[in-house]
Amino acid sequence: MSTLPIESALPELKAALAEAGAAVLQAPPGAGKTTRVPLALLGEPWLAGRRVVMLEPRRLAARAAARHMARLRGEDVGGTVGYRVRMETRVGPTTRIEVVTEGVLTRMLQSDPALDGVGIVIFDEFHERSLHADLGLALTLESRSVLREDLRVLVMSATLDGAPIAALLGDAPVVTSQGRGFPVDVRYQPGRIEGRMEPAVARTVRQAVESSEGDVLVFLPGAGEIHRVEEMLREGGLPAEVRVMPLYGNLPQQAQDEAIAPSPPGRRKVVLSTSIAETSLTIEGVRVVVDSGMMRVPRFSPRTGMTRLETVTVSRASSEQRCGRAGRVAPGTCWRMWPEHAQAGLVPHGTPEILDADLAPLALELAAWGVADPAELAWLDPPPAAAFGQARELLAELGVLDAAGSVTPHGRAMAELPLHPRLAHMLLRGRELGLGGLACDLAALLGERDVFRRGDTPADADLRLRLEALRDLAANRRVRGPADVGALRRVQAESREWRRRLALRGEDGDPSAAGLLLALAYPDRIGQRRAGKPGRFLLRNGRGASLAESDSLAPSAYIVAPELDGQGRDSRVYLAAPVELDEIERHFADQIEREDIVAWDADAKAVRARRRERLGALVLHDGHLPDPDPDLVTAALLRGIASEGIGALGWSRSAAQLRERIAFLHRHDPSWLDVSDAALAAGLAEWLGPYVYGMTRLEQVQRLDLNDILLGMLGWERRTALDDLAPSHLPVPSGSRIPIDYADPDAPVLAARLQELFGMTETPRIAGGRVPLTIHLLSPAHRPVQVTRDLASFWKTGYFDVKKDLKGRYPKHYWPDDPLQAQATSRVRPRPV
Known part of the structure; x- marks a missing residue:
């Protein structure tokens, strides 16, 4: 292992790749590995005209890295250096370095497992441990071992321990670079923040701007916190030359580019960012970092089948990454919004996404790759069995897998779309149903944060209202509802891209069909209204869901809820649409279970026969069954009698006495019939079944002559012996x-x-x-x-x-002196002889 500046480490790195075919490069933030390493590899003989493919975890970072490398070569993007991200490609015939997001590499591998024309795959910022990065590395290693022994693999990380990755790569060499960072003065808060973080962060930003030079990068958990801090800072307290700029994944590309561009001379900026700016991305001019210490991560629950975002404390590695952003161009300052003693208590590293994520996309990719068991591939952390099993169950419901567990043609078509399997299925089925345009709109809406702003009062959950707002925008009408027009424009652009991919022309579809399309994508989240107050639903998967009583969907008989919080007994529904029962019956006919239920009704003391149609936990129909199977009726009646107890049969005095006589004989000679409650209950079908055939009610059974039935159970010999051994x-x-x-x-x-x-x-x-x-x-x-x-x-x-x-x-009665010689009598006195 070497510890060198990045330029000095490059010869050793090139040698390791040439000899071992794989390597791990550990370099701290600011080392320049993201741009220097790919450019330095272009002249290597083993590359021999092949391309360099470098993975970046985010679209913004991929575009920025490609532009920076192109600028270093004095070229435009799309020449020697290009990029491929979702919905955008800038490559040309002379491109030698392709910067791609992780999902794009998966698509490349699925279409060409040998990666023909690629000489090396570089996994940048691998310490982020995204699901797609782990999957991409597993598939790349499989391709390398089976098809391309000459394919080089380089894993680059700032904070991750390189030894486990090196072992996964076949004991690849580990090269460590010191980088070129400047010292950073770290300042802590005296205590933890009480209440909401935004006011404290805004105060610290004002203090940082006043006491420091250069631009300020502020890390916040999500867009909501960013906008609240932005509003507080715009209210005052900042010099006129300081601009406040948000930076998060769903911002338009132009706004993202402006946030990372250098500030003009005489101007400064405060960039309010999510963890998107933590790695890979250099925002020139940053000298100050304000770290809230929080980040938002997706958490998938196999119990509920839902993913929800959780706000969590950053790891120690992330806090160091963020801090290093302040020392890239000059000495800087990092303000941490927590006390110094809490730093040592941070977890060393974040949890790999593969351990917490919805694994349906991974299961689809593996199915398309031809792998049913993840153990067939090499992983740094294998997918959890429970989550993977649930993902496979969902794929089977969506028609991805056949009865043998192999991928279907429909599943392969889904795998070609860079979407979650639910949405890919919805697009393809929507096109078949003539609702492709509507499906594209829905997929784009669900891929964006809710386009209706959520204020103090939750927005109505009905997705059809969002579709109407999207139609308003397309028709240049005033947009109805509390819509974010910028978000609607992003949805509109993404929907157009999906329409292009599906070759759809002029097809919008009636918004009233939204519920059906959502049901195809989220079959497990079809909800049926429960009795009682409106707004309470039972989902097909057995979970509960709720809407505010004031919500327009609260009275609906059936809804589909693609977005819920996954918490509590009844998950709160954020987005939904109504669906009609006849649509469910028509499109899920092969999944509806029809059962005849013949069961004992304890209240009525009778057998009830019903015909029930069920979709998962939902009972769609439940009515009287006119012609139940008599054998099932008899069995249910006997189960009912057993539950009521043998005493409920209505024993006459003579039958009860006969039973006691038989029980007496069994007690003294076990070969006699056992007529205890337990024995009679266990043998009901044999001794009582023939007599109750055709009956349905307990009162009918109670009219049977149990005395004769018991005697019939004894047989002729025992009936004859009964009166001798146990006379009545x-x-x-x-x-x-x-x-x-x-x-x-x-x-x-x-x-x-x-x-x-x-x-x-x-x-x-x-x-x-x-x-x-x-x-x-x-x-x-x-x-x-x-x-x-x-x-x-x-x-x-x-x-x-x-x-x-x-x-x-009793003086009148007969009381002889010698009872043995006296005459017995049933009268007061014996009759005279």
Whole structure:
């Protein structure tokens, strides 16, 4: 490893590329690697007339780098040095260096995996770890190993550890350059900012302008913060010669170019920028950096299937990158909007986008490349399995993948469009439906931040209102709604480009079809209004979504919501359009599941049969099923009985007693039928099923004769043995037949008046003599006076005490002195003999 200024490092770098075919260059901000290295490689023999392709993470940086290299050669862009970015190409027949954005490299690889005519691919600012950079490197390495052993690969980074990348490149040499930065005085805030950051940032900018020379570069999270700080600074406090200029990705190209151009003599500027100016981009004249310490990053949730922007604290590497911007042309100053002790607490590096991003674009590119499993390629960080699996599921819904998981012709056509797969699918399907122009407008609107300004009161979510504003602009009418005309013009230009690519002519389409087109792009976000207050929806993916009750779409029966915040139980809907049920049924017919539901209704105590049509979590139709399958009805009825409990069958007294007798015998001989609740519930289909066939209600079942059913379950032999082993009644000396109570199978009870048992010398036994009955001896009033299982002992000892008590209370009744010789009777006194 060497540590050299960039000019001195170039010979070693050239040698490494010539010998090893790959290298890693680590150079700090301001080293000049972005422009010096590509130009220095043009004369290398191994390049042999082939082109240099250099990747930049952003369009602005790609254009600026190409212009700077062309200026160094005294040429115009499109000569030796050109660029390719989305929607714009400036290359010519003599172009040797092409600066491209990362998505463009993917398109080049998909159309020509061998990269014919390319000698080296340079990945600039790789430490940003964008999804497209990781994908581009993986595909390039695959192409190099299979098709182009002579293809050189150079990875350049300012802050990333070069060792892991060098290992990925096959232990490529690492060359480190010191660069030519000037010292930067770093100043911290005494404490953290309380409340909104914008007032504190505006105060610091005024202080920086007053105390320093040169231009000021201010880093803010997003366009909203930029415009608020811009407004505060324009209200006063800055010298007249100082201009305030915003800089972010969605600004028109002319405004971006003005922000990075050198200030005229005698003038200064304050550039309010997102992280777009953190790397690759040199804004000449900057001597001061004000860093808010915040940035906005996309976060994808496999749980919700949605991406939302999060404002996060910058990493330590990003803070150093930003700080270095102040020392590129002269000694400078960096104002950090956080206390010094917090600097050490910053995470070393940001999270690679591949670990947090929506992987549907990556999955589409891999499918078009012929790869279903990312493990087939070499990655610095492999795609997370859950997010990649969900991405593949979405592609299958969009018709990208066939049943075998291979890419379809429709998927290949989608991959040729530099759009998210959802929008690419919408454009192609929209063209098939004669709605191509409308699809182009929608794709452009969704690719731009909302063209309706979001003030204190949220703008109406209806995307059709944005389409109407776009139509107003095209017809030179006064634009309706709270529209940003500049944003509408950008949308208009992008829509024209999509129309050109799809070869569409004069085709606008009715805005009322917007919902259908959005449903094709976002099938998982079709929403059905829930009962209750308007504005609450259930999405096809099972998530909830909500609109303000005042929103024009709140009463809609069905909507499609392409933009939600993905937070909470019900995600807030920012953009949506209504869609009709018949459109859903017509265009998603192959995905609608039709099911006959035969189920137990616990409230009605009956089986209900319904025919239901479902799209994911959405029930589109739910009505009565007139002719349900009788077998399904019987099964549902039996499940209902099981849920209600065996006791709900309505046992008659005789059936309940018979069940108790059988249970008694099973207790003492397990070979007898088990008639417990659990056993009967488990075997409902076998013993009860044949009797309830054709029934639907519990009350019908309750009219069955369960006594006969139970006897039928026993079989002839056991039915014959039942009365011998477990008789229902027992004859007693008085001549009466007394019922036996089997409620307790361990101690069956014979309850009889004492006088009816005179002369019964021994306790009766059942179950073949194995089980003695428990005798409840009753008074003439049928109240228990003694319980015994040893009748002989009772006559000898207990009877006389009982007799004395009963004779006093029932003097007219017969109370003999010798109960064993006395005549039993069911009357007050025995009949005279």
